[in-house]
Amino acid sequence: NAGVTQTPKFQVLKTGQSMTLQCAQDMNHNSMYWYRQDPGMGLRLIYYSASEGTTDKGEVPNGYNVSRLNKREFSLRLESAAPSQTSVYFCASSERVTGEQYFGPGTRLTVT
């Protein structure tokens, strides 16, 4: 089992460009999450999907959109990237929303 996979691993964008971060899990988990990690800020929840067909905002949703494509896949879209979105983005999944979360390897995004 690969667990949680994320693509791409690195990305550089210019301000105003758009992109989609992809995440997939092979653990048959119901819930999936997107976090961003900034120095000294820990992990902050952007959006989550408690189950297929549902999505909800987390702590820092502004400037992002998500799509739960199916049970396995959960994507994060930046419509118009800003330098403040320079961060490391992690996807995670859990069997249920109150369960232990397992993380992917991260996407390192730089917006210039």
Place this chain on the structure above:
Amino acid sequence: GQQLNQSPQSMFIQEGEDVSMNCTSSSIFNTWLWYKQDPGEGPVLLIALYKAGELTSNGRLTAQFGITRKDSFLNISASIPSDVGIYFCAGQLPRNGSGNTGKLIFGQGTTLQVKP
């Protein structure tokens, strides 16, 4: 919003020493999780705690769920160089009618460096 206070922020210790770190909050949590993050990698789950007072070990790691449900600690015994990394606590809020969905709140991390 809810916050977790994790301390210490960083530690620099000699190989073989024991390490202790903790997380406290003003909120009550149903679950405490401890993660380790190596440089350039995602967090990896070390220990999960589900009941107040629970003490759980995983090799040289021991963690406890505080009786008040507002704190947790992690101990590492006889540290080795591969223990280097950032350790995060995470508390899971109870689900209730006020809209808490059981999502995780993360501490800011403890950076551990081990001198051989």
